[in-house]
Amino acid sequence: MSVPATPSASRLARPVSFTPNRRPLSTLSTSSVVDDASSTTSRSSTPSLLGTARKFKAPISTESKSRLNSKSRPGSPTKSYSNDGSRPKTPTSRPKTPTSARPKTPTTPRRGNEEIMISEMDVSRIDPEEALVDYQNVEAGDISGDIDESMLKDYGSDDKVLVSIRVKPTTNNPVWNFTDKKIQLDSGAGKAPQEFHFDEILTGSENKPVYNAVARSHVCAAMDGYNAVIFAYGQTASGKTFTLTGDEDQPGIIPRAMKDIFGYIRRTPTREYLLRCSYLEIYNETIHDLLAPPSTSAAQPVQIHGSGPNITLNPLREEVVTSLKGVREVLQRGEGNRRTASTDWNERSSRSHSVFRVVIESRERTEREKQDSDVASGRMTPGYRPPTPGGARLQAKGGRSVQTSVLSLIDLAGSEKATSDKERTREGKYINTSLLTLGSVISTLAENSSKGKSDHVPFRNSKLTRMLQPSLSGDARISVVCTINPSKDAVVESTSTLLFAQRIKKVQLHAQKKEVVDTEALLERYKKEIEELKERLAEREAEAPVRNRRLSAREQLDESRAMKDLNTRIRQLTKLILTSQTVDESKGDESRPASPTKLDFDMSPYQLQQELLAARRQLETQSTQILSLEAALLARPVLPPDAPDSEKDRMLSEQAKTIRELEMVVNGYEDNLGEPLRKVKEDVEKEWSVRLEKEVKLREEKEAWADVLVKQLEKEKKVRMKLEEERQALAAFVKKFDALGLGNSIALPQTKLKPPMPSPGGAAAVFAERQHRQVRNLSLDLDTVVEASPIRLSSAVAAEPSLLEEQWDGMEDASFEIVEKLLSEKSSKSSPGSPLKEVFAEKENMPL
């Protein structure tokens, strides 16, 4: 068997059979599976199965409103009713769950909201391992607390339809009298007295006895491998939805059946189950998938394919459920999508026929599985066989057989008279036509059965009868609840319902359960596929060492990827099979997280071992490859220097190829590092990259600082040069000063300063010229000024020692103090106004 690339896609084309007999793999119409996930929205906070049975309503007429408002909930069952004299036109209704929050859109009664909650429970996503239900994983809360075997009917001995009448409680002039099995029109009704006999006559508002009488045996039959159909038929507002769905106080057949299903699994330690639900409605002769988003189901109505007993429905979703919570979600979604509207007779009348189906696949558990799960759960396999009425047990023949059955719970739209609303009238026509067809189909079948005839049965005249053809042809156990309104103004409709019930009672059934190995069953197919995949994997692994020698690096990489894919698929499939440990009420049926970490933790020890082995083998292969490639690289021939260019090019391209191959192998090697190792690697890389960044920053800062220092140094150098210039200028000045001739009378120490002999007036001229130049350059920038003058002018250079503060070599003795001293000695001898005085006067004015 080949592995489909995408498991869900491979099922897309498969239609869902309505006939479990030779049903192809029932799966989703997955055309909208992908976008479903994005549209998950909680629809109701009410946890009840019934609290969500809210429907769209058409606006209610004032007349209807007042009638409805005046209704009160009838009391407990009575076998005869008092006539209070009031004669409301409509039957007394039990008030439904408040619907004020619901929009009323008469033209689009179907929920127009695109954000319909889409469960993740479709077959393609669910983990079958967690979807299999058995006795150990059914939670106590999921099962019916009132299992009473005495309530079960012996459905196995009778090949007749179980027909029951439910009389709706009313205080409004009831005209029918009844006993347990007989119902009779009152003589006071003004009509010919009629008497009818049925399997059960049920009254009152309690749904539990109704379920026990009409549905429980058929639910058990379905669990035991028979197809079963339970449907409610009757005039509008007579209580069909109340019987099938019920409300929070009085859960109806559907929620009770689901509880019983889990109860049955709990009591059956020998089997494991896969449960799938679908929900559809037939509205104006079009079939809609109630579990698909409305836009999808409107664009792609469900089609009936095939003929005779081999009817298939496509596209139709089936969602795997493992707990009541999961069922609740499916029901909430489906019921939210049902079309209802307010009519003259029923505030929330079902405007369509609805079919809720549960596909039950089950398989005998192997001793090994039982032991394993008992050990895992700390329980021992109970040594008893649960009571399963009519149940021959399935035996494994060769391989284990898979039993498949379908339980269909059908709420028919009510027959009705013309209404005041145009849209309702149109719907009513469709409803009446299909009910009429159902009636004539039942009549013909009854005739054929009772008179041994084989007249043509007009199944094809309506979608409803065509869909029900396999069941009505005898392939299923059928239970019909006919609901009637006993009040006088509904006598005609009630009589018509009772006649229908009488006819259907005559239909002969011959349902068989399927105990053969059903290779089409999803459960079996998963198991088979797992086995095949494992075989293929083992073969490939065994061949790997020889094969890898032949393959190029790329081919080896492809090969290892293919093996990885096989492993992944095996893991997915294994997880799709539910076992007893996995059913848990607290668990929703949300899709299992796709986290690889989660998957790893969920793997069985065997799978982990397989995984580990495969990974090790791959690593070994890759190490060998790396080594051989490295050796090839080292052993490459060295070309002589005078080798032709073409030869060099060839060599280079070969080496480039080897490098590429090495890279590929190394990449593959890294891919194979376990998650933890990869994580460690990432952490280390992260830590070191932070450090590296810090270091780089630090280095940049230091480099910038070094630049500043270099610049500073250059500046210093320039300043030093200027200082040198100034020093020389000053030396020149002193020389000129000495040239004034004073040096002739005063002996300056020759060794300290040896300027040329100054000439009179020379120093003053130099200073005058410098002073002039400095004033001229005052507006120039700092560097220019520094260059132009021997005297510091700027703050930038103020930090530098002043020329006059500097210690000049050999100038100590030539300080101004000495000069001053010499001069003062001289001045005492010379007269005022002498040239010397002039010179000093000028010097004192020198800008310092």
Ligand SMILES: Nc1ncnc2c1ncn2[C@@H]1O[C@H](COP(=O)(O)OP(=O)(O)OP(=O)(O)O)[C@@H](O)[C@H]1O
């Ligand atoms: N046996 C019952 N006891 C108490 N209330 C009931 C009973 N049967 C029906 N009702 C009430 O009567 C009203 C109409 O019932 P329901 O909607 O089930 O009728 P229906 O047959 O499904 O109608 P339609 O065909 O129009 O959908 C509801 O408010 C429901 O609660």
